[in-house]
Amino acid sequence: MIMSQTDNSSNKDLVILQVELGLRGYPITIGRGLLSQADKLTDHVVGRQVLIVTNETVAPLYLGRVKQSLSGFNVDEVILPDGEAHKNLATLTRLFDTLLEKKHNRTTTLVALGGGVVGDITGFAAAAYQRGVAFIQLPTTLLAQVDSSVGGKTGVNHPLGKNMIGAFYQPRAVIIDTESLLTLPDRELSAGIAEVIKYGLIADSELFNWLEKNIDSLLARDLDALRYVIHRSCRIKADVVAQDEKESGLRAILNLGHTFGHAIETGLGYGQWLHGEAVGAGMVMACDLSVRQGWLDSADAARAKHLIARAKLPVLSPESMTCADYLAHMSLDKKVVDGQIRLVLLERLGKAVITGDVPHEQIKATLIDCGASVD
Amino acid sequence: MIMSQTDNSSNKDLVILQVELGLRGYPITIGRGLLSQADKLTDHVVGRQVLIVTNETVAPLYLGRVKQSLSGFNVDEVILPDGEAHKNLATLTRLFDTLLEKKHNRTTTLVALGGGVVGDITGFAAAAYQRGVAFIQLPTTLLAQVDSSVGGKTGVNHPLGKNMIGAFYQPRAVIIDTESLLTLPDRELSAGIAEVIKYGLIADSELFNWLEKNIDSLLARDLDALRYVIHRSCRIKADVVAQDEKESGLRAILNLGHTFGHAIETGLGYGQWLHGEAVGAGMVMACDLSVRQGWLDSADAARAKHLIARAKLPVLSPESMTCADYLAHMSLDKKVVDGQIRLVLLERLGKAVITGDVPHEQIKATLIDCGASVD
Numbered sequence: 001m002i003m004s005q006t007d008n009s010s011n012k013d014l015v016i017l018q019v020e021l022g023l024r025g026y027p028i029t030i031g032r033g034l035l036s037q038a039d040k041l042t043d044h045v046v047g048r049q050v051l052i053v054t055n056e057t058v059a060p061l062y063l064g065r066v067k068q069s070l071s072g073f074n075v076d077e078v079i080l081p082d083g084e085a086h087k088n089l090a091t092l093t094r095l096f097d098t099l100l101e102k103k104h105n106r107t108t109t110l111v112a113l114g115g116g117v118v119g120d121i122t123g124f125a126a127a128a129y130q131r132g133v134a135f136i137q138l139p140t141t142l143l144a145q146v147d148s149s150v151g152g153k154t155g156v157n158h159p160l161g162k163n164m165i166g167a168f169y170q171p172r173a174v175i176i177d178t179e180s181l182l183t184l185p186d187r188e189l190s191a192g193i194a195e196v197i198k199y200g201l202i203a204d205s206e207l208f209n210w211l212e213k214n215i216d217s218l219l220a221r222d223l224d225a226l227r228y229v230i231h232r233s234c235r236i237k238a239d240v241v242a243q244d245e246k247e248s249g250l251r252a253i254l255n256l257g258h259t260f261g262h263a264i265e266t267g268l269g270y271g272q273w274l275h276g277e278a279v280g281a282g283m284v285m286a287c288d289l290s291v292r293q294g295w296l297d298s299a300d301a302a303r304a305k306h307l308i309a310r311a312k313l314p315v316l317s318p319e320s321m322t323c324a325d326y327l328a329h330m331s332l333d334k335k336v337v338d339g340q341i342r343l344v345l346l347e348r349l350g351k352a353v354i355t356g357d358v359p360h361e362q363i364k365a366t367l368i369d370c371g372a373s374v375d
Numbered sequence: 376m377i378m379s380q381t382d383n384s385s386n387k388d389l390v391i392l393q394v395e396l397g398l399r400g401y402p403i404t405i406g407r408g409l410l411s412q413a414d415k416l417t418d419h420v421v422g423r424q425v426l427i428v429t430n431e432t433v434a435p436l437y438l439g440r441v442k443q444s445l446s447g448f449n450v451d452e453v454i455l456p457d458g459e460a461h462k463n464l465a466t467l468t469r470l471f472d473t474l475l476e477k478k479h480n481r482t483t484t485l486v487a488l489g490g491g492v493v494g495d496i497t498g499f500a501a502a503a504y505q506r507g508v509a510f511i512q513l514p515t516t517l518l519a520q521v522d523s524s525v526g527g528k529t530g531v532n533h534p535l536g537k538n539m540i541g542a543f544y545q546p547r548a549v550i551i552d553t554e555s556l557l558t559l560p561d562r563e564l565s566a567g568i569a570e571v572i573k574y575g576l577i578a579d580s581e582l583f584n585w586l587e588k589n590i591d592s593l594l595a596r597d598l599d600a601l602r603y604v605i606h607r608s609c610r611i612k613a614d615v616v617a618q619d620e621k622e623s624g625l626r627a628i629l630n631l632g633h634t635f636g637h638a639i640e641t642g643l644g645y646g647q648w649l650h651g652e653a654v655g656a657g658m659v660m661a662c663d664l665s666v667r668q669g670w671l672d673s674a675d676a677a678r679a680k681h682l683i684a685r686a687k688l689p690v691l692s693p694e695s696m697t698c699a700d701y702l703a704h705m706s707l708d709k710k711v712v713d714g715q716i717r718l719v720l721l722e723r724l725g726k727a728v729i730t731g732d733v734p735h736e737q738i739k740a741t742l743i744d745c746g747a748s749v750d
Contacts, residue, residue, distance in 0.1 A: 089468055096464075100535035103706065128503070131530060131541045132621070155506060160475035166506045167542065246507070331478065 013178075013223075015231050019150065019238040021245060024170045028150060028234050030227060034177040035062055035138065038069040044173040046134040047107030050075045051099060053122040054113040055082045058140055061183050066113055066138065076102045080118065085271035087117045087157050089165065095125040109134040109172075115141035115188070116148035116275065120166070123154030127169035137171045140180040142192025142226070143276050146199070146233035147254075149174045151241040161329075162262045168246050176230060178223050186219075186312070191276025193218055193311040194257075198283060199233045201304060202253050203240075205350030207232050212303070215310050253352035256344045257282030263329035267321045273314070280313030281370070289358065289366045290345040300349040316371035323364045324375040330363075388553075388598075390606050394525065395617040399545045403525060403609050405602060409552040410437055410513065413444040419548040421509040422482030425450045426474060428497040429488040430457045433515055436558050441488055441513065451477045455493065460646035462492045462532050464540065470500040484509040484547070490516035490563070491523035491650065495541070498529030502544035512546045515555040517567025517601070518651050521574070521608035522629075524549045526616040536704075537637045543621050551605060553598050561594075565687040566651025568593055569632075572682055573658060574608045577628050578615075580725030582607050587678070590685050628727040631719045632657030638704035642696045648689070655688030656745070664733065664741045665720040675724040691746035698742045699750040702735065 014031035034040050050073045054063055059079045067075055078098050080086055099108070110133060112122035119137050126135035139149035155166015181189065193215070200208030207229070211218075217225040237254065244251040261282030264273055287304045290296035309315050317326075330341050341363070342356040368374060389406035409415050425448045429438055434454045442450055453473050455461055474483070485508060487497035494512050501510035514524035530541015556564065568590070575583030582604070586593075592600040612629065619626040636657030639648055662679045665671035684690050692701075705716050716738070717731040743749060 089464065089471075093464055096533055096540055097535075100533055100539060124503075128499075128530075128540050128542060130539060131528070131543055153506070155503075158471055158475055160472075164475060164505060165471055165503050167503060168506055 013227060015227070017231070017234055017238055019170070020242040021170060024152075024245075026171060026173050028174040028176065028238065030176045030178065030230055030234070032177070032179050032223060034175050035180065036065045036069060038071075040175055041066070041069050041111075041136065041138075042073075044134075044136050045070070045073060045109045046172070047105075047109065048074050049102075049104050049108040050111055051095075051102070051104060051108060052077045052111045052113055053080065053095060053118055053125070054078075055080045055115075055118055057082045058114045058118070062113060062140060062180060066111070070111075076104070080121070082117075083271045084117055084157070084265070084275065085269075087121055089156055089158075091121055092125055092156050095121065096129060099125070099129055104129070104133075106130050106133060109136060111136045111138060112149075113138045113140065114144070115139065116144045119144050119149050120154050120163070121156055123152070123169055123171065124156060124166050127154055127167035132169070134172050135169075137174040139174065139176060141184055141188050142181055142230070143188070143195055144192075145176045145181075145230050146192060147195040147237065149176075150234055150237045152245065162265055176234075178227050178230065181221060181223075181226055187274060187277075189219065189221070190312040191274040191280075194276035194280040194283070194308070194313050196229045196233050197304070197307055197311065198254075198256050198279065199236045201283065201287075201346060201349065202256050202344070202352035203236050203350060204232065208307070208349060212307055215307065219312070249354075252342070252354050253344055256346070256352055257284075257286045259330055259341070259343055260285045260326065263326045264318060264321065266329045267325045268318055273318070277314055280308050280311070281315060281317060284308060284315045285317075285366050285370045286343065286345055288369060289343070289362065290347075292362050292366065293345060293355075293358070295353070296346045296348060304349070317367065319371065319373060322373045322375045323367045326367055326372060327360065327363070388602060390602070392606070392609055392613055394545070394613040396545060396620060399527075399620075401546060401548050403549040403551065403613065405551045405553065405605055405609070407552065407554050407598060409550050410555065411440045411444060413446075415550055416441070416444050416486075416511065416513075417448075419509075419511050420445070420448060420484045421547070422480075422484065423449050424479050424483040425486055426470075426477070426479060426483060427452045427486045427488055428455065428470060428493055428500070429453075430455045430490075430493055432457045433489045433493070437488060437515060437555060441486070445486075451479070455496070458646045459492055459532070459640070459650065460644075462496055464531055464533075466496055467500055467531055470496065471504060474500070474504055479504070479508075481505045481508060484511060486511045486513060487524075488513045488515065489519070490514065491519045494519050494524050495529050495538070496531055498527070498544055498546065499531060499541050502529055502542035507544070509547050510544075512549040514549065514551060516559055516563050517556055517605070518563070518570055519567075520551045520556075520605050521567060522570040522612065524551075525609055525612045527620065537640055551609075553602050553605065556596060556598075556601055561687070562649060563651075564594065564596070565655075566649040568686040569651035569655040569658070569683070569688050571604045571608050572679070572686065573629075573631050573654065574611045576658065576662075576679060576721060576724065577631050577719070577727035578611050578725060579607065583682070583724060587682055590682065594687070624729075627717070627729050628719055631721070631727055632659075632661045634705055634716070634718055635660045635701065638701045639693060639696065641704045642700045643693055648693070652689055655683045655686070656690060656692060659683060659690045660692075660741050660745045661718065661720055663744060664718070664737065665722075667737050667741065668720060668730075668733070670728070671721045671723060679724070692742065694746065694748060697748045697750045698739045701742055701747060702738070
């Protein structure tokens with residue numbers, strides 16, 4: 001489903017993947033210094049108006065060069081406060097206010113410059129503004145580069161649940177400048193690696209093996225190592241999305257560890273743990289539960305837990321959360337169908353399975369073994 | 376593109392039209408007493424959970440019988456205040472709050488029971504809740520029955536512009552109970568007739584001629600006359616939507632009079648004039664401007680104005696609005712492309728044309744002749 005090519009220009013590092021979704025298909029371009037290469041952006045701008053959405057952390061680092069690349073367009077900007085706590089309807093409203101105050105019309109292009117929060121909000125704003133305008137993803141965190149910027153899931157959180165309000169809405173292009181990872185805080189680098197480990201666990205045991213050998217190069221921000229895992233991760237994501245854009249089946253495998261992880265994020269309040277950190281602990285829980293089903297080998301579960309720990313991610317539940325907290329939040333998850341909690345587990349390392357068939361008692365046993373408090 | 380059939384059951388009044396949109400296609404069922412016929416509704420409910428959204432005016436009249444038809448499902452309800460002034464993000468948020476508090480999952484079905492405002496908000500809530508759940512339209516006003524419930528335009532207003540935030544999102548079914556028109560206030564009946572007149576003007580001179588002869592039967596709520604115009608209007612709408620779901624071209628003809636009308640609604644503040652009233656005056660303006668282009672015959676423009684007046688609709692601008700007010704609001708309209716105001720005009724009676732080529736001076740002349748104040 002995916003076309004991969006290496007650009008034959010002077011930039012030997014450039015990789016282009018195509019997400020195959022017919023009329024809604026789009027390229028993912030991965031390389032060094034792309035934010036400063038004007039044509040990489042302007043090729044995908046639709047009209048003359050552009051709204052760049054970014055945050056207070058990213059703006060001082062990269063907003064200037066993106067505006068420079070877009071000189072010649074009518075560019076407005078919104079600089080949001082940083083963090084998941086601001087991924088809500090109030091922030092979304094602020095984007096609509098700006099778009100209307102600045103008289104942006106249907107041919108405007110929204111540009112999301114930042115991490116997953118900026119991308120998710122901007123994408124949903126683009127989906128809903130005038131019932132749909134163009135948008136481009138410029139992800140600057142590893143998590144956004146390997147996961148949230150690709151595949152068209154957009155939205156905001158509600159106090160009662162994460163990503164509960166949103167749309168499936170594809171960008172015109174995803175442009176990944178690996179150099180932006182050089183300024184990423186360590187904690188966020190690890191959070192991104194959580195999603196890379198996820199791809200290994202659900203679909204690519206070779207990638208998992210590679211990570212066991214090379215995790216230290218990633219943590220040291222070797223740009224070749226980073227480009228390798230971004231390319232490999234995006235290829236898996238694009239392939240899954242091309243087969244199941246709106247998550248009627250297969251796409252749910254991308255949520256390994258996420259049902260537990262969302263419960264942690266919601267239970268602690270958004271912004272306490274990073275999404276990738278919650279997914280790290282959530283994947284340990286999913287592996288534990290997979291062993292209890294008699295599927296995953298306990299030695300492989302131990303390898304996964306060890307790799308997650310080496311990536312400097314949590315492998316235990318926050319102590320403050322009880323089993324009851326988890327089950328309450330998990331019963332509100334989007335993956336719940338008629339009261340049954342649906343979970344992504346591992347049949348073996350490199351092969352995910354979706355199941356609605358796990359007794360609550362087994363989930364509780366896993367939660368307690370992973371450090372959740374007894375009710 | 377449209378299949379029309381008469382049900383061969385005992386109910387000889389029943390008409391079913393199909394909106395042909397492939398996997399997103401759906402039936403429009405028109406007849407007497409449908410809100411009390413359980414199977415007409417339950418055939419289209421997806422899971423066990425239902426949220427009925429209605430308003431304070433409609434609830435005492437019809438909520439009971441709809442709940443009766445849905446007995447056996449887990450039904451929650453939200454009763455909104457009545458009126459366009461409440462078609463905003465705050466009301467939308469209230470729907471999301473209820474859906475989450477009542478733990479509705481992805482297989483829930485939203486049911487919009489009411490006029491255009493209820494349908495537009497509920498449709499957008501369905502589009503955005505968990506990135507998309509099922510919804511059914513039960514329109515109870517003539518305007519909603521002939522226009523807003525069909526075609527998938529959903530959304531809410533922003534203080535700076537009408538319908539600026541929304542989605543194209545198709546319902547699973549539209550069920551039109553003509554008897555609900557027996558309780559409709561006179562003013563709202565006329566507002567609905569405005570859209571029926573529109574269909575005659577843009578696409579169906581035979582319908583226009585019929586209206587000239589039978590407008591008094593409609594105003595007297597003859598149910599056979601009403602069913603006739605609903606069927607004929609929905610057929611035109613469904614046909615246009617099937618050809619251009621997302622308004623990249625043809626669909627814009629459905630906006631005859633709406634660019635002027637939206638300016639009136641925004642200029643006066645939502646809820647002062649009904650949408651159909653603003654469209655009535657807006658269509659007179661569009662006809663006037665069409666004559667100025669040398670297209671529409673002035674005698675036919677006079678016929679249109681006379682019919683609109685007989686339908687008890689305004690044919691003049693509110694005095695409080697100036698030409699500058701109109702042009703300011705019109706320059707924010709979704710139909711603006713790169714600063715050019717795009718208008719739907721009439722080439723002749725029964726044939727619309729879309730143009731971006733009308734000088735502001737001519738628009739001003741029309742506005743002044745139609746009662747707008749000089750700046």
